[in-house]
Amino acid sequence: MFFIVVLLALVMTSCSTSDNTPNAQAGYVNPRTCEGCHAGIAASYRETGMAKAFHKIDIEEVPGQTFTHEKSGRTYQFVKREDKVFLRRTEAGGENAIEKEIQYVLGSGNHARSFIHRTPQGRLIEMPVNWYPEDRGKVAMSPGYDRADHMDMRRAIGYQCAFCHNGYANAKGTSLLDDPVFEGDLPEGIDCQRCHGPGREHVAEGGRGKILNPKKLPAARKMEVCMQCHLETTSFSLPNSIVRFDQKIFGYNPVNPLESFVSHFDHAKGGKEEEKFEIAGSAYRLRQSACFRGSKEELTCTTCHNPHQKKANVDAACVSCHKQIAGMEKHPAKADCASCHMPKRRTEDVIHVAVTDHKIRRPDGKLDLMAKREERHEVMGKDSYQGEVVSYYPTTHASDLYPALAQVIHQSNLKKGVPRLEAALAKEQPKEPAFYVHMAQALHASGESAKATGYYQKALGLDEKFLPALRSMGASQLRAGDLAGAAGTLEKTVGLHPGDSLAWLELGRVYRGQKKLAEAARAARKAVELEPELVEAHKLLGVVLEESGDRVGAEAAFRAALAEQPDEAECRGNLANLLLTKGDAAGAEKLLKVAVVSSAAARFNYAVLLAQQKRYDEALEQALGAPRSVGSLELIGNLRMARREFRLAEGAFREGLKLEPGSGRLQVGLGTALGAMNDFSGARRFLTLAAQGTDAGAKAEASELLRTLPH
Ligand code: HEC
Ligand code: HEC
Ligand code: HEC
Ligand code: HEC
Ligand code: HEC
Ligand code: HEC
Ligand code: HEC
Incomplete structure (x- = not known):
């Protein structure tokens, strides 16, 4: 969920132009429709965290504090203007201020509120600071952001976050390989139909039509209604789940078995991950407890929870199975069972939050459940999990396609996974192009780029417009130095998908490589125009304009890039050089001095500047702090x-x-x-x-x- 660092060019992809309103098609109705006839349930449900999991920001929720993050040297402040809310960011020294409007809040605030900016393109951007009630109602960094080079105001909320935290939105993309772009109005909160399935038929017949009542499902299926969102084996690289490629992103209907939609995976047994405790793991932990395993799956979420109500009904549930406790002489208590057997515990992935541990067990006095922890940051394929990825739910699959894919998708088990996936593809010959794109990317990651091309072509043979394949193929041709091939692929891509900013950006890079500076500038401008918040596009434009001798244009482009991403060291360096050539040494120094707070790379540029001014001692100090x-x-x-x-x-x-x-x-x-x-x-x-x-x-x-x- 939070920390997967992925190669932008490989994975960010997007934008089919088809009108994709799966929910209306599949019989969903406006969730307000249910309130009229089920007023009591609707009223109590409104008070739950699930109902408030995503909503338009309310002025009352706007934190008053100003927060300074030491590692990045940036200060954040919430600003109310007219009836709008903005987050304002300044760098050390009050420089480089920008503001983003906050239109939405993700999280009820039981444990956290994340503030969301919706871009004109329909992306949802998570702001770098959250509000945490448990840390005495403080503002602190969002999960994954406690580092000098954090994503600031640039991390997009993926379709997966939206799947778990909201009613079904209209996704512009069709698969998880696509860019997470949302169209039209957004739903506000998890609605009845996420657990009861589409309600049109039921409503049309005045409440006599069919609708799913989970109570009537067998125990395992009843639990799946909750597991669609409450089962996350881990939010670090693995992958914890793969949505089937023949399914729409928001296509899950709880009348169907969960495995028809998604497969869940886990770390191999016996490793240090065995006792992991993460935020969205209630089902994972419950399934590990002796109560669940010993009661042959009769224990489900609804044994203790009425999902329409805020409070769980716990003691009665425990006692219903453990009747002897009432009379157990030595047992310390007869009530409030959860306080000792299901304590709250700090999570590993969201370090400011503690939630109830659903692994019911004898109290373990030795564990310090609330111990403070440092945030863990991983780079996929570098210090992320390396080992087998095992099927968790379901535990067996009819074909090896998804289990094999799970080995390579986050590079957890590349060496064994690549031949395994190749074999599965050869055997099953699936019709979904996404398989072949993943195969090609895995070959790339394992250094077999030459073999990748064939798989991209296979994907395009199944769907010649498949944007993830086109973009990814162009990017890998560029990296492999095949400029002519890359130009061909990407020109075709922007022809088919003229609104795709990332394809234009990649094409601009190719033209620059071919020394076609005017074309490169045109492509970069197109990308900027389509997506003004795309830092890389401004940066490319600046570099190309500088190379074409347009210093004024270059300076403007670098400044635009730095407004979005203050720690973009290369832009800093380039802009400082431009200022120097204009004779503005003071301006250049100010620019670089601020940058070194958050970026070691900027130290090099600063050191060069100081050396040019013969300030050798200061220059040496900076140079020694720069990356080797x-x-x-x-x-x-x-x-x-x-x-x-x-x-x-x-x-x-x-x-x-x-x-x-x-x-x-x-x-x-x-x-x-x-x-x-x-x-x-x-x-x-x-x-x-x-x-x-x-x-x-x-x-x-x-x-x-x-x-x-x-x-
Ligand atoms: C697999 C489903 C799933 C995904 C994916 C997911 N979450 Fe969550 N998230 C949950 C669940 C379930 C909880 C509640 C856990 C609890 O209270 O024990 C939660 C809790 C939270 C909370 C705290 C809400 C509160 O006040 O209780 C925030 C904020 C949050 N998630 C943000 C995100 C963001 C941002 C993403 C995407 C990067 C994301 N989540 C992805 C399931 C998910
Ligand atoms: C998070 C999942 C979830 C959501 C959201 C949800 N329900 Fe339910 N609902 C259930 C489950 C589970 C049951 C069966 C409970 C049980 O086993 O007793 C249920 C039962 C019901 C029943 C049958 C009551 C009964 O006694 O059998 C009605 C009616 C109902 N829900 C209406 C609604 C309405 C209306 C909403 C939206 C306001 C809603 N539900 C939202 C999960 C949910
Ligand atoms: C026109 C009134 C009406 C509307 C609108 C309506 N319901 Fe119902 N619903 C009923 C009636 C009547 C029953 C059956 C009586 C009962 O068991 O309470 C019922 C029963 C149910 C049940 C239990 C079904 C079972 O098999 O046990 C669920 C679940 C449910 N409704 C959910 C919903 C949801 C979700 C919505 C909105 C999509 C909705 N209802 C909209 C009137 C309505
Ligand atoms: C669509 C995804 C989704 C489904 C389905 C779902 N949950 Fe949740 N649930 C969440 C998220 C997200 C949160 C955290 C929301 C927040 O507080 O912001 C949550 C919170 C909760 C909470 C915390 C208390 C509260 O105030 O809400 C309980 C208890 C809970 N869910 C139980 C269930 C049960 C039981 C089911 C199955 C009947 C279920 N959930 C189905 C996503 C889901
Ligand atoms: C559906 C029935 C059921 C419910 C509900 C239930 N348990 Fe259990 N529990 C069991 C079974 C079965 C075992 C395993 C007994 C065994 O293996 O001898 C067990 C084991 C335990 C153990 C021993 C765990 C261990 O690791 O040795 C504790 C403690 C416990 N339960 C407490 C609770 C508490 C507290 C609750 C309520 C929060 C609860 N149980 C709810 C069925 C249940
Ligand atoms: C044996 C009883 C029991 C069962 C079964 C159970 N829970 Fe809970 N759950 C609790 C208790 C106790 C709490 C904490 C007290 C409260 O929130 O009322 C809790 C809290 C939660 C929370 C909020 C966590 C927090 O600390 O904020 C979520 C989310 C949740 N449960 C989801 C689930 C899901 C999903 C299932 C099924 C996989 C489930 N629970 C099964 C007892 C249970
Ligand atoms: C004040 C803390 C506390 C509370 C409250 C509490 N327990 Fe326990 N419970 C314990 C401890 C400590 C043990 C372990 C005793 C041991 O290991 O010998 C235990 C053991 C158990 C066991 C395992 C007994 C066995 O057969 O070995 C069960 C079952 C259990 N508790 C259920 C409950 C239930 C049900 C409730 C609520 C009615 C409850 N507990 C409330 C502290 C508590």
């Missing part, structure tokens, strides 16, 4: 030379040469450092290498130095 790269190590080496720290300079140049053994500039640096320490043969060796290299500047410098070197 050939550039930063060369700078450190040169600054050490300026301070006559020759031994340390040598170290920096040598470290740089490990990263890029053929770098002429580093060879010159190292030669100079050795020469300064009277190691003339060493100096000669590296200067000669540079003089024979391909870097013209380094070559000239090295030849010059060789001439002055004593024998």
Whole structure:
């Protein structure tokens, strides 16, 4: 749910133009329709968290505090103007303020409220700060944001969040590979039909028509009505579930078995994930408890909960199975069973929130259930879970397609998963193009890019307009250096999907690679026009305009990018350079000084600027804090030379040469450092290498130095 870091170009995809109103088609009615005849139930349901899970913001809910996040150096403040609410963000020093309107709130506030900005394109953006009642009603960072380089005002709410937190919306996309874009009015809260199924028939016949009453379902199916939203094995990379590709995103009707819609997966048994405790895990934890396992599935959510009511009816439920407790001599209590056996506990994925643990068990005094924790951030395929992904619900599948897909989709088990998915595809020959796109992406991730193309073509053979395949194929051709191929694919893509900002962006990158600067600028402008909040598009436009000599245009584009994303280090650096060439050194310094709070990468740019101004000590301090790269190590080496720290300079140049053994500039640096320490043969060796290299500047410098070197 929260922390999956995915390659934007690979996965962000979108926008079929078809009018997709699955709910009206499938017999759903306006949820208000039910209130007329079921007034009592409707009134008590309105008080529950589920009914309030998504709603238009109410002025009363607007937090008063101003909140400063130290790691990113940004300050957030809620602003009320006329009858609208905005979140205002400023950087350290009060710079770079922007405001976004908050139209919606996600979360009843039982545990949290997330503030949502809806863009003109129909994306829902989660704001970086949440309100948490448990942390004494404080404003704090949203889940996943407690880091210097957080997503600020750019993280889109996916279709999956909306699936669990609301009535069915109108999705513009048709699959989870599509961009999460929502059309028309949004529902406000989880409505009756999410548990009772579409109500048109029932209503049309004045309440005598059919409607699902979960009470009449067998126990396991009764629980599935709740598990569609309350079963999340984990919100970290795995994947915890895959919605079947032959289903619409908001197409689940609870009259059908859950497995006809979605498969759930889990970590392999025996690992450190065994005891995980996360926010949307009530069903997962309940299913682990002795009460559930020992009562042959007769224990369901409705044993204790009436979903139309706020309060659970717990003691009576416990006692109905544990009658002997009443007479148990040693047992400490006869009431309030949950307080000892189902305590609240801090969750691992939303660290400011504690919820009831549904794994009913003997109290364990040793565990500190409320212990504060640091937020965990993972990069998929790097420090995310590595191991087998096992089928959890259902536990077995008729074909291996989805289980095999689960191994690769978050790169948890790539090595074994790739051949397994290839075999399953060959055997089952599914008709949904999404399978083949995932296969191609998995091949990419495991370094077999050449094989990927065939799978993209297979996907396009099934649906030649399939945007996720087109976009993803173009992006991988670009990365593989096949510019002509990428241009062909992406020109076709924007022809078929002219409103797709990300395809235009990718096409702009390709044109830039082909040195067609005017076309590149046009494509970048198109992307900006379609989606003014797309940072990458502004950035590309700035770079291309700068390369075409339009400094004024470039400056405006970089500033627009930085307004959205203050820690975009490359834009900072470029803009600072533009200011320097205009002679505005003070402006450039101000820009970079603020950036280093949240971005280590910006330190390099700042160090260069300081070095240019001969402020060597300050420059060295910044350069040492920047990520190690050939550039930063060369700078450190040169600054050490300026301070006559020759031994340390040598170290920096040598470290740089490990990263890029053929770098002429580093060879010159190292030669100079050795020469300064009277190691003339060493100096000669590296200067000669540079003089024979391909870097013209380094070559000239090295030849010059060789001439002055004593024998
Ligand atoms: C699998 C379904 C599911 C998904 C996906 C999901 N959530 Fe949740 N979320 C839940 C459930 C269930 C709870 C309530 C847990 C509880 O109270 O024990 C919850 C709780 C919350 C709360 C606290 C609400 C309150 O006051 O109790 C917030 C805020 C929230 N989720 C935001 C999000 C966001 C943002 C996303 C997408 C990034 C998301 N959720 C994805 C199921 C889901
Ligand atoms: C979160 C799921 C959920 C939602 C939302 C929900 N219900 Fe129910 N409803 C149930 C379940 C489960 C039962 C069966 C309860 C039981 O087993 O006793 C039920 C039972 C009922 C019944 C039958 C009552 C009975 O005694 O058998 C009616 C009528 C009903 N719901 C109406 C509504 C209306 C109207 C709404 C919207 C205002 C609504 N429900 C919202 C889950 C839900
Ligand atoms: C015109 C009045 C009317 C409307 C509108 C209406 N109902 Fe009913 N509903 C009834 C009547 C009458 C019954 C049967 C009497 C009873 O058991 O209470 C009933 C029964 C039910 C039951 C129990 C069915 C069973 O098999 O046990 C559920 C669940 C239910 N309604 C849900 C809904 C939902 C959800 C909506 C809105 C989509 C809705 N109703 C709209 C009148 C209505
Ligand atoms: C459409 C998704 C969805 C379905 C279906 C669903 N829930 Fe929920 N439920 C949620 C979310 C999301 C929350 C947290 C809402 C919030 O507080 O913002 C929640 C909260 C709750 C709560 C916390 C108390 C409260 O005030 O609401 C209980 C209890 C609960 N659900 C029980 C159930 C039961 C029992 C069922 C099945 C009959 C069920 N839910 C079905 C999504 C769902
Ligand atoms: C549907 C029946 C049912 C309900 C309701 C139920 N339990 Fe249980 N519970 C069981 C069964 C069956 C076992 C397993 C007994 C065994 O294995 O000997 C059990 C085991 C336990 C255990 C021992 C757990 C362990 O790990 O050894 C505790 C404690 C417990 N229940 C407490 C509760 C409490 C508290 C509630 C209410 C919140 C509750 N139960 C509700 C059926 C139930
Ligand atoms: C044995 C009794 C029992 C069963 C069965 C049970 N719950 Fe609960 N549930 C509780 C208790 C106790 C609480 C905390 C007190 C309260 O909210 O009234 C709770 C709270 C919740 C909450 C709110 C969590 C929080 O702390 O805010 C959610 C969500 C929830 N239950 C969902 C479910 C779902 C979904 C199921 C079925 C998978 C389920 N519960 C089954 C007893 C139960
Ligand atoms: C004040 C805390 C507390 C409350 C309240 C409480 N219990 Fe317990 N319960 C315990 C402890 C502690 C044990 C473990 C005793 C042991 O391990 O010998 C226990 C053990 C149990 C067991 C397992 C007994 C066995 O056979 O080994 C069950 C079942 C149980 N409780 C049910 C309940 C029910 C039902 C309620 C509510 C009526 C309840 N408890 C309320 C603390 C509590």
